[in-house]
Every structure is written in C-alpha cells, then in structure tokens.
Amino acid sequence: MRFNLFLIILTIFLFSFHANGKVKEKVVVHPVHVSYTNVEYDAKTKEFKMLFKIFVDDFDKILHQKYGVNLELQAGKKKNGYQEYVSKYLLEHFKILVNNKDITRNKLKFSHSEIREKAIWLYYNCKYNGKSANFEIKNSLMTDLYRDQTNLLIFTYLDNQIALRFTNSETMEKISF
Numbered sequence: 001m002r003f004n005l006f007l008i009i010l011t012i013f014l015f016s017f018h019a020n021g022k023v024k025e026k027v028v029v030h031p032v033h034v035s036y037t038n039v040e041y042d043a044k045t046k047e048f049k050m051l052f053k054i055f056v057d058d059f060d061k062i063l064h065q066k067y068g069v070n071l072e073l074q075a076g077k078k079k080n081g082y083q084e085y086v087s088k089y090l091l092e093h094f095k096i097l098v099n100n101k102d103i104t105r106n107k108l109k110f111s112h113s114e115i116r117e118k119a120i121w122l123y124y125n126c127k128y129n130g131k132s133a134n135f136e137i138k139n140s141l142m143t144d145l146y147r148d149q150t151n152l153l154i155f156t157y158l159d160n161q162i163a164l165r166f167t168n169s170e171t172m173e174k175i176s177f
Helices: 002-014 057-069 080-091
Strands: 034-042 047-055 094-098 106-115 120-125 134-139 150-157 161-166 172-176
Touching: 034 094, 047 057, 057 080, 057 120, 080 094, 106 134, 134 150, 134 161, 161 172
Parallel strands: 034 150
Antiparallel strands: 034 047, 047 120, 094 134, 106 120, 134 172, 150 161
C-alpha cells in the first residue's frame, strides 16, 4: 500500500508542470525520464484497456532515432502513418504474457491519442477472453534512449491491483494474484 501511494504521488509530481493552474511554458527539458502505464481489465468487454503516458519530446526523439521518421508529435501534429510507428514501438517494448504467450502481439489495437501536459497519452485495447492468476509484464519503454528511465505501471485485473516499477535493468515482472 505504501509503495502504491509513493508511485501515485511520484507520477503526479513528475507529470505536473502547473503553477496556479497554468502550464509553465518555460520548461524546456525535464530532469527525469519516466513513463506511466495503466492496464485495467474490463470484464464486461473482455479486454484490457491501456493508457501509456510518455514525455512527447522523448517519444519524438526515440521514434526518429529508431525508425528515421520525424513525426513532430511535440508540435501537436499527427502525420499520416504516425500510429503505425507508435504501435510498432510499443509492441517492441511492451508485452503482457500469460503462460509464456504474448497476448498483446496480435491483439493490441490503437484507440486514440492526445497530447497534453508535455506528454503523449496513447490509448489501446487488447482482447482477452481467458482467466489467469499469473501474468508476466515486459516494459522497456524508452530504456533504449535513457539509461535512467523509470516506467511506472498500475495493473488492475478483476479485484486485484498492483503497482510496478521498471528500469533499464529490470524490464520484466511476474504478477501472481
């Protein structure tokens, strides 16, 4: 419980660039490299709903570095084909495994994205009809760009919730409920 509270407070702090309700425009670089992911299972629709929140300047940089594309997401642009590169990157660096089977590989579907608070918010869905008490999560988002990258994740399945922290050296976590 204490670790969950720490992650929530840290996430709010790291993704907040507000002063008196207004965004500080003078912030050019951020001192930390962190992403936030929320994975929540919806039993009614039998799917995981996922939110990835990544600093947009860093995300532009890694997409350019890996794929040679300049999507200019930071400028608020959504060039044709941008979601192909975004999804390709996510599928390379984020996985949910059940019984060693990657359930995200062919089922991760882009829903929508938005840019706010100096971050890109990516929304995805992933159908999952099975039941499991054991999951394995891989999260190596942005670790190929920054050695000090930290990825925070909240995983909710049925009545269970767990907070996880991933780093450059710790990109896999097993969950058992």
